[in-house]
Amino acid sequence: MQNQTNDRVVYNLNTLGYKRCKQFGHYKYTKVKPRLENHIHKDIIEICYCLKGQQFYNIEQNELKLNGNDILIVSPNTIHSTGVYPEDKGELFWIQISLNNDLGKLCNLPFLQSNYILKALTKKSNAVFKGAFSLKNILNALFTQLEKPQSILSVITINHLIIQLLLETLSLTEKPQEVKPTIRLNIINEYIEKNLSRSIYVDELAGAIKISVSYFKTWFKENTGITPNEYINRLKIKQAKVDLLNEKTITQVAFNLGYNSSQYFATSFKKFTGITPKAYIAKHNTK
Incomplete structure (x- = not known):
């Protein structure tokens, strides 16, 4: 059944x-x-x-x-x-x-x-x-x-x-589809990408598009389906996929992206990709 x-x-x-x-x-x-x-x-x-x-x-x-x-x-x-x-x-x-x-x-x-x-x-x-x-x-x-x-x-x-x-x-x-809020999201993406090397806080992102923090949290989830913190982590992991194939060590990649430890970075990486950084490197090195 x-x-x-x-x-x-x-x-x-x-x-x-x-x-x-x-x-x-x-x-x-x-x-x-x-x-x-x-x-x-x-x-x-x-x-x-x-x-x-x-x-x-x-x-x-x-x-x-x-x-x-x-x-x-x-x-x-x-x-x-x-x-x-x-x-x-x-x-x-x-x-x-x-x-x-x-x-x-x-x-x-x-x-x-x-x-x-x-x-x-x-x-x-x-x-x-x-x-x-x-x-x-x-x-x-x-x-x-x-x-x-x-x-x-x-x-x-x-x-x-x-x-x-x-x-x-x-x-x-059949209803007219709303235009995606690309201008605000583009500003947010640019802000995050410029600050990937450190911790980024929600009030910074709200300030970047000049709205209150409380409204920003509601607006952001309605338009992306996820929280600001998860969105930031996803962009960090996206960059990590590039860095892991070019940097010398996993630890170096972790600290370059503002993670406090390589262990926490590895946990986040697996959470969003399904595999560990080490397995990701091995997978791509065999291609």
Whole structure:
């Protein structure tokens, strides 16, 4: 019926009797996992809902980034993966729906209606859209219903929630998408890159774009999906990947990036990449 670990659950909806519905999954990772390899879903549309954190996807060699509250629709029969990136820290739901009418009615909808919804969603595929709080409520409600023993009422409710989820997603993809706040983020990126060699504090970043610290924290998480401190660490680790292949020692790289010890640096590096600095160097030296 389902595959489950402490931080990841996958329901195989078709085996539970929900025709045309394949997987409904959820993960909540506190550390990175191995990258998702190239794969294809035959005649299946997949919708990913990133609630927290961030995640990169590579779809037919196009790199897309999801932040918290973003939606990605992956078109059927399309090669996709997380590219060179791991499955990242954060929380994400996904659902897979078959386009094959021979498998039966989608949640008991007439074919004309279900085909309309799925065709419209497919037209919006391979792009990132901004979500809404209502989606989180639907996703959590669906997850809760699937955890309960199956009954006539739960089957009716789950069918209703799946259709509600698809309709709400379609509605959000048709809204004008807000322009990303690139000017502020560019200023922040430049400030961090100029000060990678030391500890950087949130009040400095707020001051760089001339807003209050309290508003900055809220604004930043809404627009990046992560906290300022995690964002800083990610940029440090990104630079560390370059430095580790050029500097003499791991300790030197750690201190050059403002870490108090090589041990703490190694812990942070593994947290965001899934491997230790030593393993990273060895991996690239064998290429």
